[in-house]
Amino acid sequence: MKNVVITGTSRGIGLELVKLFAEEDFNILALSRNAEPVSSIELDNVSAFSFDLGTEVDLKKASDFVENEWNGKVDILIHNAGAFLNKPFQETALEEFRRIYEVNVFGLIGLTQQLMPFMDSSSHIVSISSMGGVQGSMKFAGLSAYSSSKAAIITLTELLAEEYKESGPVFNVLALGAVQTEMLAEAFPGLEAPLSAAEMASYIKNFSLTGSKFYNGKLLQVSNSTP
Template identity: 30%
Template sequence: MKTILITGASSGLGREAVKLFASEGWNVVATMRSPEKETELNRLANVLVTWLDVLDQESINTAIRMGIERFGRIDTLVNNAGYGQNGIFEGISREQIRKQFDTNVFGVMDVTRAIIPHFRENGGGTLINISSCGGLIGIPNISIYSSSKFAIEGFTESLSYELASQNIAVKLVEPGGFESNYGAVTEQNKPALPLPDSYGGFAEEMNRFFSWLSTDKGIDSADVAKVVYEAATDGEDRLRYTIPGIVAPLVEARQTMGNQEFVEMMRSRLKA
């Protein structure tokens, strides 16, 4: 039986991934910031629910150690923990920006750094980072979240070349909007600073822009979990697994247009 460690397993994609891997016969180390509140996952066979806060290095080391002690080894890591930050850049405080990057970027790097020696000792492993189509396309009103995911994209692609020499597969899963608790989390992280009045008209443009995108997400956390499972098990030397979801029109445009053509299209949509 293979073993997978999943961060951010208390809700959404992480939670669905724990259920799916467990149902497929994997041992699962389901990590979260408040494991004492969990009442479902800890009842599943071959699932260890334990504490891991990506902002706390001790918790990272402890979770990995407990997973190894329980199951003997860890074969795959899914860096799923993270959250969204909506809002125009000028409305987001320096503290909010640092928290976003500490969680979405530096937390991922710290968990990754902690697991690599174990993978090397085992002769290999698989690392899957959960990114976003917002890491492929600069989308207005999520500049901080988008830039954190752009960082994950660059980090993971570069790392994939480095770790290939260590027999460690590195992959990216890139959802593009799906039914999850993203909205509820961003509601708790509203921009802290007042915006200049001159942004008033831009808010209306943003409403028109997002109405142009599909309002039917069409996928949910369970669907994305299936793609994570595919990435973990297909044995392919593939870096990106893209799930366009609600931003499918933007993903298609980015893939088919030249850079300047795409930028001009975006600007025209925001002025429509």
């Protein structure tokens, strides 16, 4: 039975991922500031606790769980958590930029470092980025903090894949287009996306299970629309 860690599981794609993996009896650690949506599902193979990516104590709590409850083994890590801001650049305080990067970049780095000792060449780390972070893609005013942080994830994935290509784990990143989530509603009020959170979660789940056989250090653009 594979052990799967997923961040950002209180709503949207993250919550749908938990449900999909649970249906196939994977062991799941669901990490989010709000653990209630997952805890209320009451599934034996799903563990959830309140978790802040920006807190070292919480990062250590995740690694302690893996070591004590899963005998120190992580097969899949999905970095789905993301902080969002839609605000003109000149009106965005430096502290607001730091907040976005703290979750989208530094939190991702911190959790990866904590869980790497429990991963091997067969393990797969999948980071969720955005089409807005892809070089040459259409950009939107107001998303300077968010999209630039998502661009950082893409380059980081390429670098880590190179650094660990001999020993593993495998690193890949998915740049998502429009998906009908709460975050999309914040970014583009009134926009109706062609894909639901459940549909995108199904794709991400399948990719996390099979993509490591075909890709390493790759950016895959998962979008059929703009934005």
